[in-house]
Amino acid sequence: MKLVWSPEKASKAYIDTVKSCEIFRESSVAEMISAMAAGWDAQMIVETWSRGGVMATSIGLAVANYHTGGRHICVVPDEDSRTEYVEAMENAGMSPEVVIGEPEEAMDGLIGIDFLVVDCRRNDFGRILGVAKLGHRGAVLICKNASSRIASDFRWRSVLDGKSRIVRSVFLPVGKGLDIAHIGATVTGGGKKGGSGKTESRWIRHFDRDSGEEFVIRK
Template structure:
């Protein structure tokens, strides 16, 4: 089981905030960076149609803390998306390995991608649930991992086949963890949940990770 690293999480969060060069309050990108680094992710795979720079930078910041790799799978049939994404990322493009293809098939069939321990999925992808299924299977077959979907807020679909936690951050996140074994289950394994609180005075959001051996699973 991967041990949570508060130090990695904090450093990645602050680096993502700095790389984003924003003066306003932090958003979903910094949170993604923190949970990827905090879980010591070594192979981070991002599945999307177009690169959102802040989200991609979040994984780059996490990789800097864990000495991991970032692979971005872009949906499409040609390499034009890669060139556009590299241009958008600027000097940070060299920190990401870009490929074009079907994320679901690559996660299922490509041996290298099947070793991913952190998968980030854009829920605006038409086949995002298929990508979730592939990510769930490949991570559970290689020691377990963390799967995060973003842009999930307005997806009025059933997630009953996935044990997920919904976080009202940005455009909505769904988070699920898999463990070794079919279906990502395991008796006696401590489960965690994320709790979001809002400071009534400042309006700031604070996110806490709580681990409990008797945590009830939440399905959405």
């Protein structure tokens, strides 16, 4: 199985997020991320947040989770961040799960992540991506608050474990920048030629310096 896009869920989440984020300025990031999470029918939505952060994206993810019926979990670094986050989300009428701790500890019990949003302004965002246990259906990974400079230097493969197949990655100049990667579904069984007659698959990667996109083509 793999992630399958649902235009209907994406549309509903987008509209509901617009309504829920009316009090926030420049909520386009929240609306886009919410539509993506709902459209891919994410069952395990994980985000990172720290004290003083903007709440619009978190509200958008909670809206998406309502439409997918999965889990929405926020990883925060300390108790102060947890208190502020919970209070803000409760005021918005939402109550996602919250996990406190360092990336390796906090992410340990979160298995099967298929939608992950991390903040590039957190110094440990690379560690979080490195220890994330992605779902077998594939996953969508998003780094928000990514400047164009960060995007030009950033390589998803450098922070992933090497076992994750990057189908496509792109930098979008939305808000303060979104760096997005689509991770392919886990392939089970042998891919090399053997008694069953199966042949080994080949993946050709191409990085477009002009657009900032990375393409992976299967042959």
